[in-house]
Amino acid sequence: MKEFSKILHYARPYTKNIVLAFLCLALTSVITLILPLIVRNMINAVVVQNNVEALNSLTFDLVVIITFQMVFGVTTNYILGFVGNRITADFRMEFFGHIQKLSLSFFHSRRVGEILSRMGNDITVIQKALVTIPVAVFRQTITLLGGLAIIIYLNWKLTGLILLILPPLMLFARVFGKRLKDLSAQVQDRLANATVVLEEMVSSIKVVKSYTREPYEQKRFEEGIEDAFDAEVKKVKISAAFGPFILFLTFLVSTALVWYGGRQVMLGATTPGELAAFFLYAIIIAGPIGTFVRLYTQIQEALGAIRRVYEIMDLKPIVQQPENPVVLDRIEGRIDFDHVTFGYSPERPVIEDVTLSIHPGERVALVGPSGAGKSTLIQLLHRFFDVNQGAIRVDGHDVRELDLTAYLKQVALVPQETHLFGGTVRENILYGKLDATEEELQRAAKTANAEAFIRNLEKGYDTIVGEKGVKLSGGERQRVAIARAMLKDPRILVLDEATSSLDTQSEHLISEALEQLMKGRTTFIIAHRLSTVHNADKIVVLEKGRVVEVGTHTELMEKEGLYYHLYTLRLFDDAPLTLEEET
Numbered sequence: 001m002k003e004f005s006k007i008l009h010y011a012r013p014y015t016k017n018i019v020l021a022f023l024c025l026a027l028t029s030v031i032t033l034i035l036p037l038i039v040r041n042m043i044n045a046v047v048v049q050n051n052v053e054a055l056n057s058l059t060f061d062l063v064v065i066i067t068f069q070m071v072f073g074v075t076t077n078y079i080l081g082f083v084g085n086r087i088t089a090d091f092r093m094e095f096f097g098h099i100q101k102l103s104l105s106f107f108h109s110r111r112v113g114e115i116l117s118r119m120g121n122d123i124t125v126i127q128k129a130l131v132t133i134p135v136a137v138f139r140q141t142i143t144l145l146g147g148l149a150i151i152i153y154l155n156w157k158l159t160g161l162i163l164l165i166l167p168p169l170m171l172f173a174r175v176f177g178k179r180l181k182d183l184s185a186q187v188q189d190r191l192a193n194a195t196v197v198l199e200e201m202v203s204s205i206k207v208v209k210s211y212t213r214e215p216y217e218q219k220r221f222e223e224g225i226e227d228a229f230d231a232e233v234k235k236v237k238i239s240a241a242f243g244p245f246i247l248f249l250t251f252l253v254s255t256a257l258v259w260y261g262g263r264q265v266m267l268g269a270t271t272p273g274e275l276a277a278f279f280l281y282a283i284i285i286a287g288p289i290g291t292f293v294r295l296y297t298q299i300q301e302a303l304g305a306i307r308r309v310y311e312i313m314d315l316k317p318i319v320q321q322p323e324n325p326v327v328l329d330r331i332e333g334r335i336d337f338d339h340v341t342f343g344y345s346p347e348r349p350v351i352e353d354v355t356l357s358i359h360p361g362e363r364v365a366l367v368g369p370s371g372a373g374k375s376t377l378i379q380l381l382h383r384f385f386d387v388n389q390g391a392i393r394v395d396g397h398d399v400r401e402l403d404l405t406a407y408l409k410q411v412a413l414v415p416q417e418t419h420l421f422g423g424t425v426r427e428n429i430l431y432g433k434l435d436a437t438e439e440e441l442q443r444a445a446k447t448a449n450a451e452a453f454i455r456n457l458e459k460g461y462d463t464i465v466g467e468k469g470v471k472l473s474g475g476e477r478q479r480v481a482i483a484r485a486m487l488k489d490p491r492i493l494v495l496d497e498a499t500s501s502l503d504t505q506s507e508h509l510i511s512e513a514l515e516q517l518m519k520g521r522t523t524f525i526i527a528h529r530l531s532t533v534h535n536a537d538k539i540v541v542l543e544k545g546r547v548v549e550v551g552t553h554t555e556l557m558e559k560e561g562l563y564y565h566l567y568t569l570r571l572f573d574d575a576p577l578t579l580e581e582e583t
């Protein structure tokens, strides 16, 4: 039940609405309990008293009461439907916000589809439970207790007969409830597996199509769905027995009631109206008994879903904002890596004892073989992860002491793979500064050499770029990303150079744009091109997580170390060509 209280605090803002709904619910249930008494009086008015006036007045009462019942019913349903959906919406938004706050290591260890499945399938299960369970428990408790009190008062002997139904039902609930809960967890897990396949297929559709792996993906998805279906069928087998089993017991007890009650009427021990009322009450309280059995399994199901969602909600970001953060309003741009050691798992360091000093405004090229740790170093600079040993200092402050938001506001990354969002060109550029003016926006686009091509698009800045920017060319996407970074106006800039070559004109436009972007900012470049390395103030050569050389191009060439070898082995994309051109 601890799980339910976690969810229920989301209901607090709607306490007034909920109280009103439950008041209406209580009234509806009380009316349900009164109805058979009126019916009893009506039958007795006809059969025993033969009194037309009494019959008319009772009929009028009945119509009034059932009208009220309908009004209360509609009010309850509306309010609870509204609140249930509101709570789920609030919860989904909080879940989203929470996931965004989690450290990068979380995203590396979970598959996207799994997160989507928790957000979708599990929260839907919780939503259903949120409305149905409290309502059912409340309504059925009133009906059951009230009904029992009345029938005991009416005829305690007949009540004993009805209560015979309880032991077999409770046994049934206990035996199958646990099984249903386990199966439910299985269904959700298997659905999550299928969602993972769906998400991967959609996001890698080009690879899927070019390798014509549609049948393979289909099979993977079908396996996931069939697995979920198998578990679902096992669940259905048990839950299918519920309704008919309860109905069977109800009819059995009813038959006994009619037989025994009929004899009592014949003996004059009770009136026909009383027997009819009793019969109605029996049906009314059989309902809650059956519902409680079903509810038990529903509650188990919901508890499973809540637990699965809270597995994520209870995670704390590994990278924490400091208690008394230092807010750097304007970073100068001095960066020191001081004996930094880091491993994604601490026992396997991928950065070892790295010490570097970078002056404000310096242009630093990071080079080294694949897997040397260049990207990792940049991730540490962003504080996506915390170092295991040593420290990274910005303007003399350990990044772990900085206000993370204020700090990252002044850091911009232009990644290798340009990530655009599916909206318009304007929205994509404004991502760098949401409140930028039209003039700032256009200036950024112009400096990024993007203005001309944007003007030529069908709707200019308001052209939709398609999922991840597919409707733009690679070079155009990069220039939009440069404009975005330009608008952010960062103090520290990170360029992860694209490895794939662009045509000469596009290359030229981009180099020019980047040149503008780098002006006056401390810049790190994960370099794959000779031109960038040449122009760097400092080249840092990494190998197996260690800094092996630092210097300018000329210094490092003279040294004939790793840089010289990388260079002469043509490990830079355009090394031989540009070298010849430049010498």
Ligand SMILES: Nc1ncnc2c1ncn2[C@@H]1O[C@H](COP(=O)(O)OP(=O)(O)OP(=O)(O)O)[C@@H](O)[C@H]1O
Pocket (backbone or CB within 6 Å): 108, 344, 345, 350, 368, 369, 370, 371, 372, 373, 374, 375, 376, 377
């Ligand atoms: N999320 C991760 N979890 C575990 N290990 C990782 C993770 N990311 C990178 N690594 C490992 O860390 C090492 C350094 O990787 P990194 O991406 O920093 O290299 P790189 O120099 O940027 O390589 P490249 O030029 O190929 O991009 C590699 O051995 C890599 O396998």
